[in-house]
Amino acid sequence: MGEQKWDGSLARARARDRAPRPRLGAAITMTPWTLVDRAEAEDGARLELFRRGSHYSIRVGGSLLRNSRVHDSERALAQLALEALAPDARAAATVLIGGLGFGYTLAAALAALGPGAAVSVVEIAGAVIRWNRDLLGELNGQAVADARVTLIEADLCALLRAPLAPFDVILLDVDNGPRAVGRPSNGWLYSPEGLAALRAATRPGGVVAVWSAGPEVGFSDRLRGAGFEVVLHRVSSHAARTRERHFIWLATRPRDLAGGV
Numbered sequence: 562m563g564e565q566k567w568d569g570s571l572a573r574a575r576a577r578d579r580a581p582r583p584r585l586g587a588a589i590t591m592t593p594w595t596l597v598d599r600a601e602a603e604d605g606a607r608l609e610l611f612r613r614g615s616h617y618s619i620r621v622g623g624s625l626l627r628n629s630r631v632h633d634s635e636r637a638l639a640q641l642a643l644e645a646l647a648p649d650a651r652a653a654a655t656v657l658i659g660g661l662g663f664g665y666t667l668a669a670a671l672a673a674l675g676p677g678a679a680v681s682v683v684e685i686a687g688a689v690i691r692w693n694r695d696l697l698g699e700l701n702g703q704a705v706a707d708a709r710v711t712l713i714e715a716d717l718c719a720l721l722r723a724p725l726a727p728f729d730v731i732l733l734d735v736d737n738g739p740r741a742v743g744r745p746s747n748g749w750l751y752s753p754e755g756l757a758a759l760r761a762a763t764r765p766g767g768v769v770a771v772w773s774a775g776p777e778v779g780f781s782d783r784l785r786g787a788g789f790e791v792v793l794h795r796v797s798s799h800a801a802r803t804r805e806r807h808f809i810w811l812a813t814r815p816r817d818l819a820g821g822v
């Protein structure tokens with residue numbers, strides 16, 4: 562599939578979180594967003610959780626990080642990556658998820674995995690972990706309470722820079738895309754050094770899946786340059802938003818022919 566040019570602007574990325582436009586003549590009864598909790602991130606940024614009806618949104622420094630209403634592509638991130646594994650490997654796979662958010666990717670991974678699987682979730686914001694434990698379980702079927710889940714409050718970049726036992730699958734959704742990073746230090750993840758670290762943290766035959774709100778020219782080639790086989794998927798952001806697409810790269814670490822693994 563061809564890759565489109567995308568300027569990486571957060572404004573475009575956030576378009577997925579727009580409220581649907583009311584039909585002309587329809588009565589507009591807008592329930593306001595209510596602040597549920599506020600916390601300070603480890604870098605001093607203001608983290609806020611808002612609620613409107615059954616929906617939540619997380620803001621960082623006043624800017625929207627994600628809205629719970631639109632989540633089909635977050636689920637697809639886990640589904641596509643796990644479908645790429647052989648069924649017997651899926652039953653007891655080890656999975657690393659970068660970025661907990663509303664826990665949709667985690668819930669989709671748990672649904673696709675067997676009882677012998679183990680899922681480590683790395684989340685930099687302690688408040689996001691706490692909100693998932695205390696408030697957000699209704700969105701994701703209490704995913705963080707699942708016995709297969711280990712929550713790690715840490716920076717994914719720091720974790721990947723240290724030696725790690727390799728995973729069958731790594732699901733990466735910490736940013737709006739390879740260039741539209743939420744924090745400058747996350748840019749490392751998509752650099753040749755970061756991709757080499759992701760490859761080293763993946764078993765031969767395993768998969769790294771990367772979520773993005775938009776296309777990214779040259780990113781498939783960058784993944785190939787890091788030693789992955791690459792398939793790019795365009796997926797719907799939400800069933801009701803027929804034209805809006807998000808992007809998921811599936812990067813498979815080839816099996817080591819010499820070692821026969």
Ligand SMILES: C[S@@+](CC[C@H](N)C(=O)[O-])C[C@H]1O[C@@H](n2cnc3c(N)ncnc32)[C@H](O)[C@@H]1O
Nearest residue numbers: 635660662663664665666684685716717734735
């Ligand atoms: C967009 S949300 C993830 C959405 C998630 N896939 C879901 O299903 O709701 C991104 C998350 O990554 C976290 N994050 C950002 N940078 C990170 C990093 N370097 N290490 C770990 N977590 C990070 C943010 O705090 C946020 O919770």
